[in-house]
Amino acid sequence: MPEQRRIAETNALFQQRYETECAWVHRFMAWIMVGQWALGLAFAAFLSPYTWIGERQEIHIHVWAALLIGTSLSGFALYWMRLYPKEASTRHVVAIVQMLWSALLIHLSGGRIETHFHVFASLAILSIYRDWKILISATVVVAIDHFVRGVFYPLSVFGILTESPYRWIEHAAWVLFEVAFLAPGCYRLRKEVYELCARQLELQDAKRTVDQQVAERTRELSDAYELLAEKTAETEKLALVARYTDNAVLITDADSQIEWVNEGFTRITGYALEEVIGKRPLDFLHGPQTDPQIRETIRNANQHKVGFNVHTVNYRKDGQPYWVDIEVRPIRDADGEVRRFIGIQADVTERVTQEREKIRLHQELLDVSRQAGMAEIATGVLHNVGNILNSVNVSVSVIRNQCSKSALGHLQKVTDLIAEHESTFADFVSSDQRGKKIPSYVQRVTQALGDERQTIDEELVDLTKNIEHIREIVTMQQSMARTGNCNQRLELDTMIEDALAANKASLMNHQIRVIKELDDDAAVIETDKHRLLQILINLIKNAKDSMVEHGVDSPQITIRSRCEDEQLVLSVIDNGMGISRESLQQIFQHGYTTKDDGHGFGLHSSANAAGELGGRLEAFSDGIGTGARFDVTLPLNPPKSGIETKVFQATS
Amino acid sequence: MLSVLFMLPVLLGMSMLANYANQPGPEAIDVPVKLTSGVLPEWKAFSARPTVVFFYHPHCPCTRATVRTWERLIATSSTQPKIFAYAYRPADVNDQWVESDLTDAIRKLGDVDVIADAGGDACRRFGVTTSGHLLVYGVNGELKFSGGITSARGHEGESQAGDAFIKQINLQSTAQTHWPVFGCAVVSEAEGV
Numbered sequence: 001m002p003e004q005r006r007i008a009e010t011n012a013l014f015q016q017r018y019e020t021e022c023a024w025v026h027r028f029m030a031w032i033m034v035g036q037w038a039l040g041l042a043f044a045a046f047l048s049p050y051t052w053i054g055e056r057q058e059i060h061i062h063v064w065a066a067l068l069i070g071t072s073l074s075g076f077a078l079y080w081m082r083l084y085p086k087e088a089s090t091r092h093v094v095a096i097v098q099m100l101w102s103a104l105l106i107h108l109s110g111g112r113i114e115t116h117f118h119v120f121a122s123l124a125i126l127s128i129y130r131d132w133k134i135l136i137s138a139t140v141v142v143a144i145d146h147f148v149r150g151v152f153y154p155l156s157v158f159g160i161l162t163e164s165p166y167r168w169i170e171h172a173a174w175v176l177f178e179v180a181f182l183a184p185g186c187y188r189l190r191k192e193v194y195e196l197c198a199r200q201l202e203l204q205d206a207k208r209t210v211d212q213q214v215a216e217r218t219r220e221l222s223d224a225y226e227l228l229a230e231k232t233a234e235t236e237k238l239a240l241v242a243r244y245t246d247n248a249v250l251i252t253d254a255d256s257q258i259e260w261v262n263e264g265f266t267r268i269t270g271y272a273l274e275e276v277i278g279k280r281p282l283d284f285l286h287g288p289q290t291d292p293q294i295r296e297t298i299r300n301a302n303q304h305k306v307g308f309n310v311h312t313v314n315y316r317k318d319g320q321p322y323w324v325d326i327e328v329r330p331i332r333d334a335d336g337e338v339r340r341f342i343g344i345q346a347d348v349t350e351r352v353t354q355e356r357e358k359i360r361l362h363q364e365l366l367d368v369s370r371q372a373g374m375a376e377i378a379t380g381v382l383h384n385v386g387n388i389l390n391s392v393n394v395s396v397s398v399i400r401n402q403c404s405k406s407a408l409g410h411l412q413k414v415t416d417l418i419a420e421h422e423s424t425f426a427d428f429v430s431s432d433q434r435g436k437k438i439p440s441y442v443q444r445v446t447q448a449l450g451d452e453r454q455t456i457d458e459e460l461v462d463l464t465k466n467i468e469h470i471r472e473i474v475t476m477q478q479s480m481a482r483t484g485n486c487n488q489r490l491e492l493d494t495m496i497e498d499a500l501a502a503n504k505a506s507l508m509n510h511q512i513r514v515i516k517e518l519d520d521d522a523a524v525i526e527t528d529k530h531r532l533l534q535i536l537i538n539l540i541k542n543a544k545d546s547m548v549e550h551g552v553d554s555p556q557i558t559i560r561s562r563c564e565d566e567q568l569v570l571s572v573i574d575n576g577m578g579i580s581r582e583s584l585q586q587i588f589q590h591g592y593t594t595k596d597d598g599h600g601f602g603l604h605s606s607a608n609a610a611g612e613l614g615g616r617l618e619a620f621s622d623g624i625g626t627g628a629r630f631d632v633t634l635p636l637n638p639p640k641s642g643i644e645t646k647v648f649q650a651t652s
Numbered sequence: 653m654l655s656v657l658f659m660l661p662v663l664l665g666m667s668m669l670a671n672y673a674n675q676p677g678p679e680a681i682d683v684p685v686k687l688t689s690g691v692l693p694e695w696k697a698f699s700a701r702p703t704v705v706f707f708y709h710p711h712c713p714c715t716r717a718t719v720r721t722w723e724r725l726i727a728t729s730s731t732q733p734k735i736f737a738y739a740y741r742p743a744d745v746n747d748q749w750v751e752s753d754l755t756d757a758i759r760k761l762g763d764v765d766v767i768a769d770a771g772g773d774a775c776r777r778f779g780v781t782t783s784g785h786l787l788v789y790g791v792n793g794e795l796k797f798s799g800g801i802t803s804a805r806g807h808e809g810e811s812q813a814g815d816a817f818i819k820q821i822n823l824q825s826t827a828q829t830h831w832p833v834f835g836c837a838v839v840s841e842a843e844g845v
Contacts, residue, residue: 048713048806052783052836054772055742060713061672062806069665076658093655100662107669110717111807149670 006201013197018130019086021193025129026081029094032125033074036101040066043108062108069104073097088131095134098122099141123178130190132183139179143172248345254338256280256302268324268347270317281343287315298326305330305338314345323352376590380605384473387502387537387602388466394505395463399456407448414442466502472530489526492570493518496559499536506544510555517560522568527634531609535617538602539572539630545595546576546628563636567615570632579621579628587619610634673804676832677782680798684778687793691777694736694765695793702790702821706737707775709783710752712836714806718784719757721801721808725818726761733788733821735764740783740838743771772839784835788820796820799831806834 044066050057077097084090102119109115119142126134146168242249248265252258258276266272269285276284282302286295294312301308307329314324324345331340421428421435428435493516500507500514507514525532540557547555558573579587579594586592588607591600603617610617615634621627684691687703695703708715737758739750747768758764769775778787788797797820803811813831820826 047716050711050713052709052712054709054740054837054839055745057711061669062713065665065669069662069669072658072661072665076655076662079654079658100666103666104669107666107673107807110713110720111804111809112720113809152670 006198009201010194010198013201014194017193017197018190022091022129023085026085026090026094028128029098029125030078030081033077033097033101036105037066037070037074040070040101040105040108043105047108047110065104066108070101073100073104088133091126091129091131091134092137094129095126095138096141098126099138099145102142103145119175120178123175123182127182127186130186130193132179132186132190135179135183135186139172139175142175143168146171246347248343248347250281250341250343250345252281252341252343254305254340256282256341259340265345268316268322268345269314285314287313287319287321289313289321290315298328301328302341307341311348322347322349324348379599379601381474383599383601383605384534384537385470387541388470388473391466391502391505392463392470395459395466398459399463402452402455402459406452407445410441411445411449414438414445462501462504465498469502469530469533473534487526487528489524490529490532492523492525492561492568495525495529495532496536499533499540502533502537503540503544506541507557510544510548512544512547512555512557515556515558517558519562521563522561522636525568525634525636527613531613532632532634535606535609535632536570536572538606539632542602542630543572543574543576543628546578547574548576549595550577550625552576564633566636568634568636570634571629572632573627573629575627577628578624578626579619580624584619584621588617673807673834675805676800676834677785677837679830679832680778680780680782680785682779683787683795683798685795687789687795692736694767695734700791701731702733702788702796702823703793704733704735704821705778705787705789706735706758707769707778707780707783707785707787707838708737708739708754708758709836709838710739710741710750710755712754712783714802714835715784716754716757717802717806717808718786718800718835719754719761721811721814722761722817723757725801725814725821728818728822730822732762735761737764737766738769738774739766740772740775741768741770769838775838780833781837781839782833782835783838785833785838786817788817790820790823795829797826797829797831800833800835801831802834804834 041063044060044062048060048062051060052058074097077094080090080093099119099122102115102122105118106112106115123135123138126138150168242262245262245264246267248268249262250258250265251260257278257280261271261273261276265276271284282295282298290313294310297308297310308326309328310326312324312326313321315321325348326343326345328341328343330338331342333339417434417438418425421432425435429438430436496516496518506512540559543557544555547557552575554575556575558571560571560573562569562571577594583592583594587594588603589600590604592604593600603619607617610632613634615632618631618633620629620631687695687705689695692703692705708718735758737755739755739758741747741750750766750768755766759766767774775781780787782800784800784802786797786799786801787795790796797817799813801811801814801817802808803813812828816826816828816831820829
C-alpha cells in the first residue's frame with residue numbers, strides 16, 4: 001500500500017533524523033556533563049574549600065562531593081550515552097543525571113538562589129531532545145529529591161523544622177509548571193520534525209518525479225533540439241535551394257495568393273517579389289498561347305486544394321512567352337488542412353526548342369536514312385541481280401548462238417527444194433542426185449535440231465533458275481527491312497552446286513577448277529537459303545575475278561566445310577591475287593573495293609547477311625599474290641525465334 | 653547493575669551530603685540572658701535599637717550563607733541594631749588572620765564592630781561553639797534570639813529562624829527564641845566551652 005509505505009518511510013526517516021539529532025544533543029550534553037563536573041569542583045573549591053574546627057581546617061565535604069558524586073553522575077551519563085546512543089533510556093538517564101546535578105550544584109552553592117535556576121535551565125536544555133517523557137522523568141527526580149529531603153531533612157529543603165510534609169509538592173509543581181510549557185513544545189517540535197520528514201519525503205518523491213520528468217523532458221528536448229538542428233540545417237539547405245535555384249519558387253496561401261517568390265522567379269518572369277505578393281499566378285502569368293485546358297486544370301486544382309504538374313506557356317513581364325514546367329504541391333498543417341501551396345516553375349523554353357529541333361532533325365534523318373536504305377537496297381538488288389544477270393546473259397547468248405547457228409535454216413533449204421520439186425518430188429527423190437540426199441539430210445537436220453533443243457532446254461532450265469533467283473533476291477531485299485525467318489534445312493552440297501551454277505559460265509570460260517572438301521558432319525544445315533546462296537555466289541564470283549585479274553596459270557577454287565564448336569565454317573579459298581594487310585582492314589566496308597569496276601557492295605552485303613544469319617564473315621590473306629580465304633561461320637542450330645540482327649565485325 | 657554501580661555512590665554521597673548539611677552544631681550552653689557591660693564590655697544600652705552579638709569563624713564557608721541570609725533580611729528590618737561580631741582568631745596569630753571576604757561582608761551589614769576573638773575566649777564566655785551563632789538582645793539587654801538563621805549548613809535561603817531573627821531586630825516578639833546553628837565549629841567540643 002503506498003500510504004503504508006509512505007508512513008513506514010516517514011517513520012524511518014524521522015527515526016534516522018531524530019537519532020542524528022539525539023547524537024548531536026548527546027554530544028552537547030556530554031560537554032554539559034563535563035562542564036558541570038568542572039563547575040561543581042570550582043564551586044566547592046571556591047566557596048567551601050575547607051571546613052574549620054577552630055584553627056584546624058579540613059577539606060570540605062563539598063569538595064569531595066563535587067569530585068566523587070560529580071564524577072559518578074557525569075561518568076554515568078557519558079558512559080550510558082556512549083553505550084546506548086540511540087536508546088530512549090539514554091535520554092532518561094541524561095535527564096535524571098541532569099536533575100541530580102541540579103540538586104548537587106544547589107547544595108554545593110549553599111542553596112544560592114541562582115543555582116535553583118539550574119533546574120529550570122536543565123529542563124530547557126533537556127527539551128532540545130524533543131522528548132517530553134524525559135521531562136517527566138526529570139520532574140519525578142526533582143519531586144523525589146524534595147520529597148525525600150523534605151521528609152528526612154526538611155531544613156535542607158524548606159529551611160524549617162516544622163514544615164508541612166507536602167511542601168515538596170509545591171516545588172514539584174513549579175517544575176511541572178515549566179514542564180507544562182516545555183512538554184507540549186517538545187511534542188509540537190517532534191511533530192513538526194515528523195511533518196518535515198513527511199514533507200521531505202514528499203519533496204523527494206516530487207523531486208524524483210520532477211527529476212524523472214526533467215530528465216525525460218531534457219531527453220525530449222535534446223532529441224527535439226537535434227531534430228530541430230537537423231531540420232534547421234535541412235531548412236537552410238532547402239532555403240539555399242529555394243533562393244539560388246534557377247527555377248522559380250512560389251509560396252502561396254490556400255487561396256493561391258502569392259506570399260513569397262524567390263530570385264529565380266524574378267529572373268525568369270521579370271516580376272519582383274513586392275510586385276506579385278497577394279496576386280494569383282493565373283492572373284498575370286498566362287496569355288494567349290497558354291492552353292485553356294491547362295488553365296482549367298490549374299483552376300480546378302486550386303479549387304480542390306490538390307497539387308498538379310503541368311507543362312504550358314507563361315508570359316514574362318515584358319510579354320515574351322516561355323515554356324514552363326510547373327509543379328505545385330499543397331502544404332498541410334498538423335490537422336491536415338491545406339494552408340499553403342508551394343510551386344516550382346522551370347523555364348524549359350530552351351529544352352522545348354531543342355526538342356522541336358531534334359524532332360525536326362530526326363525526321364530529316366529518317367528521310368535521309370530511308371532514302372539511303374532504299375538506295376542500299378536498290379544497290380544490293382541490282383548487284384545481286386547483276387551477278388545473276390551475267391549467267392542469264394550467258395544463257396541467252398548460248399540460246400542466241402544456238403538459234404543463229406540453228407539447223408533450222410538447213411531445214412528451210414530442204415523445204416524450198418521440196419517445194420520446187422513438189423510435182424516431181426518422187427522422181428526427184430529417186431532419180432536426182434540432190435533428191436536422193438534429202439532423206440538423209442532431213443534426218444541429220446532433225447538430229448541437229450534435237451541437239452539444239454536439248455541445249456536450249458538446258459540453258460532455259462538455268463535461265464529459269466537464275467530468274468527465279470533474281471525474283472528471290474528482289475523478294476529478299478524487299479523483306480530486309482522486316483524481321484522474318486526463312487530458315488530451312490538445306491543440303492550443303494546442293495547449296496554449293498547452286499552457287500557454282502550461278503557462276504558456271506565464268507568458271508568454264510576461264511577454266512577454273514573447283515574442289516569441294518566437305519565435312520560429312522555438316523552435310524545438312526538449317527539456315528536462310530537465299531542469304532547463304534547470295535554469300536556463296538559473291539565469294540565464288542570474287543574468287544573468280546581475283547584469279548582472272550591476276551592471270552593465274554591454274555586457277556583453282558576450293559570450297560571447304562568443317563564443324564567447330566556447334567558452328568559450321570564454310571571456306572572459299574582461291575589462289576588469286578590475294579589481299580593486302582591494309583585492305584583486310586577495310587574490305588568489308590561499304591563502298592570499298594579493290595576492283596577497277598567494283599562497287600564495294602558485295603562483301604559488305606555478304607558480311608551483313610552473315611551477321612543476319614547469326615554468324616560472321618572473315619577474310620584471311622597473307623598478302624598480294626598469296627591468294628585469299630573467306631570463312632563463313634554459321635551456327636549449326638540457329639535460334640528458332642528468327643534472325644537476329646547483329647553488329648558485324650570483320651576480322652583479318 | 654551498571655546503574656546501581658553508578659547511582660549507589662551518588663545516592664550515598666547525596667545522603668551523606670544532606671546529612672552533613674543538616675547537622676547543626678552543638679547547642680549553646682549558658683548563654684547570658686541579660687546583656688551587661690560586664691558581659692560585653694563594649695556594650696551600652698540603647699534606647700531604641702537592639703544589640704546583635706555575632707560569633708563567627710572568619711574562614712568558615714558555612715557562615716557565608718548566614719551573612720547572605722542576613723543581608724537579605726536587612727531589607728525588612730526597621731531598626732539598625734548594634735552589631736558586635738566576634739571573629740575567631742587562634743591565640744598564636746595576629747588579628748590579620750580574621751580579615752577575610754566574610755569579615756568584609758560582615759562589616760557591610762551596618763553598625764558593626766568586628767572584634768578578634770583570640771583563642772575563642774568570647775565564644776566561651778557566651779557559651780557558643782558554632783560559627784554563625786547570633787544573639788539578639790533587646791533594648792534592655794534581654795536575650796531575645798539565640799541560634800543560626802540558615803536552614804542547613806552553608807545553605808542560605810528563607811527560614812523561620814531568619815524570620816524570627818528579623819522580628820527581634822524589629823523589636824517584635826517571637827514564640828521561639830532558640831534555633832539551631834549550622835556552621836563550622838569555632839571551638840571544638842573537646843576543647844570545652
